Amino acid sequence: MTQFKQEHSTREFIFDERDFRFLAQLANERTGIVLAENKQDMVYGRLARRLRTLKLNSFAEYCRLLQSEEGVDEVGQLINAITTNLTSFFRESHHFDHLRDEVLKPIIANQSERRIRIWSAACSSGMEPYSIAMTMRSAITNIGQWDARILATDIDSNMLNIGIKGEYASSDLKDLPAAHKSYVINGDSPAHLRMDDRLKELIAFRQLNLLENWPMKGTFDAVFLRNVVIYFDKPTKLKLFARLGDIIKPDGWLYIGHSENLHGISDRFELIGRTTYRKVK
Ligand SMILES: C[S@@+](CC[C@H](N)C(=O)[O-])C[C@H]1O[C@@H](n2cnc3c(N)ncnc32)[C@H](O)[C@@H]1O
Numbered sequence: 001m002t003q004f005k006q007e008h009s010t011r012e013f014i015f016d017e018r019d020f021r022f023l024a025q026l027a028n029e030r031t032g033i034v035l036a037e038n039k040q041d042m043v044y045g046r047l048a049r050r051l052r053t054l055k056l057n058s059f060a061e062y063c064r065l066l067q068s069e070e071g072v073d074e075v076g077q078l079i080n081a082i083t084t085n086l087t088s089f090f091r092e093s094h095h096f097d098h099l100r101d102e103v104l105k106p107i108i109a110n111q112s113e114r115r116i117r118i119w120s121a122a123c124s125s126g127m128e129p130y131s132i133a134m135t136m137r138s139a140i141t142n143i144g145q146w147d148a149r150i151l152a153t154d155i156d157s158n159m160l161n162i163g164i165k166g167e168y169a170s171s172d173l174k175d176l177p178a179a180h181k182s183y184v185i186n187g188d189s190p191a192h193l194r195m196d197d198r199l200k201e202l203i204a205f206r207q208l209n210l211l212e213n214w215p216m217k218g219t220f221d222a223v224f225l226r227n228v229v230i231y232f233d234k235p236t237k238l239k240l241f242a243r244l245g246d247i248i249k250p251d252g253w254l255y256i257g258h259s260e261n262l263h264g265i266s267d268r269f270e271l272i273g274r275t276t277y278r279k280v281k
Pocket of ligand 1: 084122257
């Protein structure tokens, strides 16, 4: 078994092909994420800190730990390390315009129910559900009289903790539309800004693995599942979108990421606009 590429012989920890294959398979089984061969450097980089923290000498030791009884909790740390959490406020802003104009406005016009459910299904550090909450708060002036909820879930516990705290660097919020600035308040330092409680009270953050059981009861008006299935293989996508078809209301909405599509994956959704789908079956 050779260590990857000659230039890596100066690495702090020995990391060979067998270690990579074990970690990639475990990550795939638990998360659906596919780690191709070209992700070896990324995996090394993201896990080297764990090995230092655990005072281990090699990736082989780390793999043994993951297979042992004491290593059960370490699997969560592995998952946190290998997930890619890139996100931003109002990312792919056309989805939020569509949410306001085509989802919320018709529901508001038909005031009979006064109930809205949105799911941010891979919410990372919370910028996506807070953007949804700002859109909802701005669109529904009497929201206190509505049963309006945003479910925000992710597999990564570190990211969820950031979302629950609702504190971000001021640089994260520099492009926030002016209309929403009033939902941001000064945090403990000028560099830190905090999400207003008016947003927090709309959002429930929960840890949820998309591959596992979904404990939610009831259906959603719209689901944001953006920039996550890009990491999954086709069988995982097929199962996931079949289940999504069951949890979105008839005529409800699905938003996916800019480089994703449902071609050959699901015929339960019709493409209506840019990465914007309507449930049809
Ligand atoms: C690139 S971020 C996308 C965040 C946000 N949706 C956006 O578009 O800005 C992908 C997120 O998917 C999460 N993720 C990956 N696999 C998952 C799984 N099996 N179940 C739930 N979340 C998962 C990661 O933890 C990460 O936070």
